[in-house]
Amino acid sequence: MKEFIKNKKVTYNLMSFTGFKALILFSSLAESPKSYKEICEIFYNHPYLREKISIDTVRVYINSLKSIGCVVKRVRGEDKVSRYTILAHPFELKITDEQKQSILKLFKNIVKNIEIDDLIALEEFFEKIGVYIKNDDFVNEVKNISLIKGIDKELLKDLLDCCDKKQQIVINYESPSSGNKDIELIADKISITNGKIYLYGTGFEYMQYGSFLVSRINKINEIKLNADTKLKLNEIKVKYEVFQSNIEPKENERIIEQTDEKTVIEVSTSNIFMLKQKLLEYGPLCRIIEPDEFKNEFIAILKDMKAGYYCE
Numbered sequence: 001m002k003e004f005i006k007n008k009k010v011t012y013n014l015m016s017f018t019g020f021k022a023l024i025l026f027s028s029l030a031e032s033p034k035s036y037k038e039i040c041e042i043f044y045n046h047p048y049l050r051e052k053i054s055i056d057t058v059r060v061y062i063n064s065l066k067s068i069g070c071v072v073k074r075v076r077g078e079d080k081v082s083r084y085t086i087l088a089h090p091f092e093l094k095i096t097d098e099q100k101q102s103i104l105k106l107f108k109n110i111v112k113n114i115e116i117d118d119l120i121a122l123e124e125f126f127e128k129i130g131v132y133i134k135n136d137d138f139v140n141e142v143k144n145i146s147l148i149k150g151i152d153k154e155l156l157k158d159l160l161d162c163c164d165k166k167q168q169i170v171i172n173y174e175s176p177s178s179g180n181k182d183i184e185l186i187a188d189k190i191s192i193t194n195g196k197i198y199l200y201g202t203g204f205e206y207m208q209y210g211s212f213l214v215s216r217i218n219k220i221n222e223i224k225l226n227a228d229t230k231l232k233l234n235e236i237k238v239k240y241e242v243f244q245s246n247i248e249p250k251e252n253e254r255i256i257e258q259t260d261e262k263t264v265i266e267v268s269t270s271n272i273f274m275l276k277q278k279l280l281e282y283g284p285l286c287r288i289i290e291p292d293e294f295k296n297e298f299i300a301i302l303k304d305m306k307a308g309y310y311c312e
Contacts, residue, residue, distance in 0.1 A: 018064070019064075021043070022064040022065060024042065024043070024049075025039065025061045025062070029065075029084055029085060030086055033075065033077070033084060033085035035082060036055055039058055039084070040053060058084075068090065069089065069090035070086055070089040071086065071089070072085070072087070073085055091132075092132060092133070093132045094133070095138070100137075103138075104142065107142060108145050111145065112192070112195070113192075116156070116190050116191065116197065117160060119146065119148060120148065120156065123142065123146050126139060126142045130142075147192060150215055151215050155217065155220070156190070156214060159190055159214065163187045163188060163190055166187065166188065167186070167187055168187075168223075168224040169187055169220055169223050169224065170183065170221040170224070171185070171199075171219070171221065172217070172218040172219050172221055173217055174217075174218065176216075180218075183205065185204060185212075186202045187199065187201045188201045188209075189201075190214065197214040198211040198212060198213060198214060199212045207234050207270065208234060208272075209269065209270045209271045209274075210274065211271075211274065234270055235269060235270045236268070236272060236294065237266060238266070238288065238290070238291065238294055239256070239265070239267075239290045240264075240279060240287065240289055241262050241264045241265070241287050241289060242282055242285055242286050243286075244285060245258060245261065247265065253266065253268075254266055264289070272294070276297075276298060279298065280301075
């Protein structure tokens with residue numbers, strides 16, 4: 001102790017090598033089962049040890065681990081080699097089934113309104129602590145709840161990076177209507193809509209802003225270094241009213257009039273399909289004011305929907 005207070009350094013003389021070696025063995029067996037030969041190599045190659053140990057010495061360290069509550073067993077693998085493995089130890093994080101269900105319920109509510117990068121970080125956090133949790137199903141159940149299920153996490157990270165840099169990219173996409181195809185777009189953002197993850201961006205095929213289900217994106221074929229900065233979209237302005245007063249305008253919208261009974265909004269968009277989908281979600285609470293061409297197209301959709309309920 002005097003030497004440590006004086007020099008502020010841990011030296012050979014200050015170390016309990018029996019305890020230190022037991023910790024080295026514990027760390028090694030916690031990673032994976034080890035044979036006597038593999039344990040010897042670890043001790044011999046360790047920068048602070050550099051020594052050969054006998055099988056009797058290994059047993060001493062194993063008994064030390066057992067004395068603090070570790071369950072150590074020797075098993076024979078498919079290669080007929082006996083290995084020591086730790087089945088349980090007092091440092092495990094234990095959660096009850098009730099605690100697990102509470103965590104899963106909280107996570108299920110969080111994923112509905114979380115940013116994608118936060119969702120990735122949270123899932124990776126669960127993966128890390130899952131190694132230490134004495135509950136085999138915990139991490140798998142988290143993954144089943146997560147919206148990232150079935151999505152390549154590294155691809156998702158790359159797409160997020162492209163969105164941050166507003167890069168012009170070419171993605172390989174499984175379109176539900178036209179099958180596998182390459183789509184060129186300027187990546188804008190990734191967000192959660194109706195419980196699914198979408199990539200939003202300006203597509204070159206139809207010269208409009210659109211969304212692409214991330215689970216249908218196979219890969220990024222190309223990231224173009226010289227982006228087309230002169231891209232001109234075919235935008236349309238639509239004025240509509242919603243019979244509610246608590247409407248929050250989106251990025252491409254502005255409120256023209258707002259009373260206790262209704263809100264009049266003007267929206268500029270290049271994606272007519274997405275706008276129609278949004279207006280349909282309002283149901284009878286929405287009425288299109290102008291332009292007439294768009295209003296007539298929308299009325300035709302409503303008539304087709306009505307006819308579908310009366311067909312035999």
